[in-house]
Amino acid sequence: MGVAAGAGALSTAGVGIQQLLVTLHRQRGLILVLVERELKARYRGTVLGYLWSLLNPILLLAVYSLVFTLVIPARVPTHVPYPLFLFAGLLPWLFASGAMLDASVVLLDNGPLLKKVMCPPEVFPAVTVISHLVHHLLALPVLFVGIGVAVLAGRATFPLTVLLAPLALLPWVVAVSGLVLLIAALAVHFRDLKDLLHNLLSLLFFLTPIIYTPELVPAGMLRRLVLANPVTPMIQVYRDVLLLGRIPPLAVWGWASLVALVCWGLGTAIFMRLRETLVETV
Amino acid sequence: MSEVAVRVSGVSKRYPMRPQRGRFHSLKGALLRGELWAREQAKDGFLALSGVDLEIARGETVAVIGPNASGKSTLLKLVAGILHPTSGTVEVAGRVTALIELGAGFHPEISGRENVVINGMMHGLSRAEVQRRLPWIVDFADVGPFIDQPIKTFSSGMYVRLGFAVAVAAEPDVLVVDEVLAVGDQAFTHKCLDRIAALQRRGTAILLVSHDLALVEQLAHRTLYLREGRPVMSGHTPAVVSRYRSDVASQEAGEAASEVRVGGKRWGNNAVVLTSVELLDGQGRAVGSVRTGEAAALRLAYHVREPQEDFVFGIAIHREDGSHVFGTNTDLDGFRPQRLDQDGEVRIEFPSLQLAPGRYLVDAAVHAVGGLAYDYACEVCTFLVTAPVGWPGCYAPAHRWRFSGPAFEAPPSEP
Incomplete structure (x- = not known):
């Protein structure tokens, strides 16, 4: 297995990715039950239960509206x-x-299942991605209602491009799947990764045009940095399609897809490379 | 692999001895200098298991015994597919279930029922199959209405009972069990053993790791004795268990592990040595065969090197396939040892040797009451039992027919 040559490494990675997909397909029943468990256990014992999935984004939107219209008008x-x-x-x-933050602890948390029951490790990153995707999908109606309210107030037009939403979401799902695999496997070997990740993510957050647009950044070094940030095209595609009602330029779309594929390829290759050592190291 | 359910050939397992920080020196090094892709140095690390061969047939139960850190659990995890061998191969036919820690992976917040579904699916069942077996599982684990409560409200007994019930409900082709049969109260332990017996009849191959030697003797057809990752002895259970007991006793007495002679079939510290083991006929002549039901005896001649006041002579008779026929020793029959200070012989006489025709093997031993072997000799003597007609089995009791009416003509020459 220890192939040093680049071409060899690539072909092992290819086999690895195929293996991964086969296992995930075979374990789809288990993955679905585990996602269900994740969602159920999350709100077990709370009075509002599943409503929290909807309520959380509503409250978040309310807080941001308050802050950025009254406190700091942006x-x-x-x-x-x-x-x-x-x-x-x-x-x-x-x-x-x-x-990604969940990924940094998912294998450690499920150590007993990996070590004591025979459970293929890739099941857990898959569960992480799917349950976060479910939460994301549950929050989307809040966005649409918000847009609806703005349309009624004459402050926006309804984006017909939402029909393309699955296409805008796809690069995110692909990239996140790869990164989650990457982080899950590396976090087993490098326990520092969890803390490192927190800080990297907040840095990345401010380097990404989420609370601003690239045009607002002073031209020069900083703006080039923001534009070179691989998350930028992904945010642009998503926001153009789901909110602004325009179809993003093909170049931006292509750039986002490329980022997604690189994340996926890198993540699966490293995960499969470390797969056999995961159980003994956890 | 039609009849062989598990085949372990030449398996070794090396655990890397890693520096405190883990396998790689740093994240940077792993990613940038390519340590991630480099093969781990094979020579470093702790050799947990080395050169182990093992075959388990369908329906057969094999136990693994040995002191702590002898590689028993590692072997079990290799067969279960949780670990991968460093060298050698592990082949397993069919679905494997591991009983390593009962209820491992139960989620405290969700109900017993939901946990059963998840655990069952991890053991390889489909959701529908788990649903179908759910009533049986609830009944077996005897958790009653608690099944719909979150697992965190379960008592520890209910927890392990449910864990056991799910695992055995899967009716695996291969079951690996690590020291978990003695959970819960007496009644549940019996239920567990009944279930294991049912799986044995069904054809499940079982690999059992246990320190409970009585349990091993009760369940295992064959036993593998490991020490420091290497097989010491493998074969039919009573002999292997005796060997292990003897080693433990000699270790406690502060001696080196017993000397092994003749291909692992004979061991002991040689304080007393069996010089010959023979079958005698009714007239006291050494013979190689005897007729069913005739008088016979086994003679054990011994040589004393160091006088002993703690000693037991014992014999065991078994068939070539390993099935146990008969065994006893002087201690079991109530003889208290006095002193053994000169050479002599011990005879066990059978007024009528009621064995079915066939070939029999004899193990003979002289050992301390606590198990420390002076000389333990497996298969030291073989003999043949003959009869005018052959029949299966191994017991041939004296018998006679009676009829209510004259339905039969008497056989020509009744002896």
Whole structure:
């Protein structure tokens, strides 16, 4: 297995990815039950239960609306109200960062299952991605209602491009799947990764045009940095389609897809490479 | 692999001895200098298991015994597929279930029922199959209405009972069990053993790791004795268990592990040595075969090197396939040892040797009451039992027919 040559490593990675997909397909029943468990256990014992999935984003939107209309009135060069602009950028970011933070502990938390029951390790990253995706999808109606309210108030037009939403979400899902696999496997060997990740993610958050648009960044070094940030095209695609009602330029779309594929390829290759050592190291 | 359910060939397992920080020196090093892709140095690390061969047939139960850190659990995890061997191969036919820690992976917040579904699916059942077996599981675990309560409200007994019930409900082709049969109260332990017996009849191959030697003797057809990751002895259970007991006793007495002679079939510290073991006929002549029901005896001649005041002579008779026929010793029959200070012989006489025709093997031993072997010799003597007609089995009791009416003509020459 220890192939040093680049070409060899690539072909082992290819086999690895195929293996991964086969196992995930075979374990789909288990994955679904585990996602169900995750969602159930999360709200077990709370009075509102599943309503929290809806309530959390509503409250988040309410807080941002309050802060950015009354406390610090913010302006972005778009035709929609700022809270909606922010919310549409925040949703995919929370999906990605939440899944990645969970990924850094998912294998350690499920150690007993890996070591004591024979459970293929890739099941757990898959569960992480899917349950965060479910939460993301549950928050989308809040965005649409928000847009609806803005339309009624004459502050926005309804984005017909939402029909393309699955296409805008796809790069996110692919990229997050890869990164979650990558982080889950590396976090087993490098326990520092969890704390490192927290800080990296907050840095990345401010380097990504979520609370601002690239045009607001002073031209020069900083703006080039923001534009070179691989998350930027992904946020742009998502926000264009789900909020601003425009079809993103093909170049941006292509750039986002490329980022997603690289994340996925890298993540699966490293995960499969470390797969056999995971159980003994956990 | 039609009849062989598990085949372990030449398996070794090396655990990497890692520096405190883990396998790689740093994240940077792993990613940038390519340590991630480099093969781990094979020579470093702790060799947990080395050169182990093992075959388990369908319906057969094999136990693994040995002191702590002898590699028993590692072997079990290799067969279960939780670990991968460093070298050698592990082949397993069919679905494997591991009983390593009961209820491992139960989630405290969700109900027993939901946990059963998840655990059952992890053991390889489909959701529908789990649902179908759910009433049986609830009944077996005897958790009653608690099944719909969160697991965190379960008593520890209910927890392990439910864990056991799910695992055995899967009716695996291969079951690996690590020291978990003695959970819960007496009644549940009996239920567990009944269930294990049912799986044995069903054809499940079982690999059992246990320190409970009585349980091993009760369940295992064959036993593998490991020490420091290497097989010491493997074969039919009573002999292997005796060997292990003897080693433990000699270790407690502060001696080196017993000397092994003749291909692992004979061991002991040689304080007393069996010089010959023979079958005698009714006239006291050494013979190789005897007729069913005739008088016979086994003679054990011994040589004393160091006088002993704690000693037991014992014999065991078994068939070539390993099935146990008969065994006893002087201690079991109530003889208290006095002193053994000169050479002599011990005879066990059978006024009528009621064995079915066939070939029999004899194990003979002289050992301390606590198990420390002076000389333990497996298969030291073989003999043949003959009869005018052959029949299966191993017991041939004296018998006679009676009829209510004259339905039969008497056989020509009744002896």
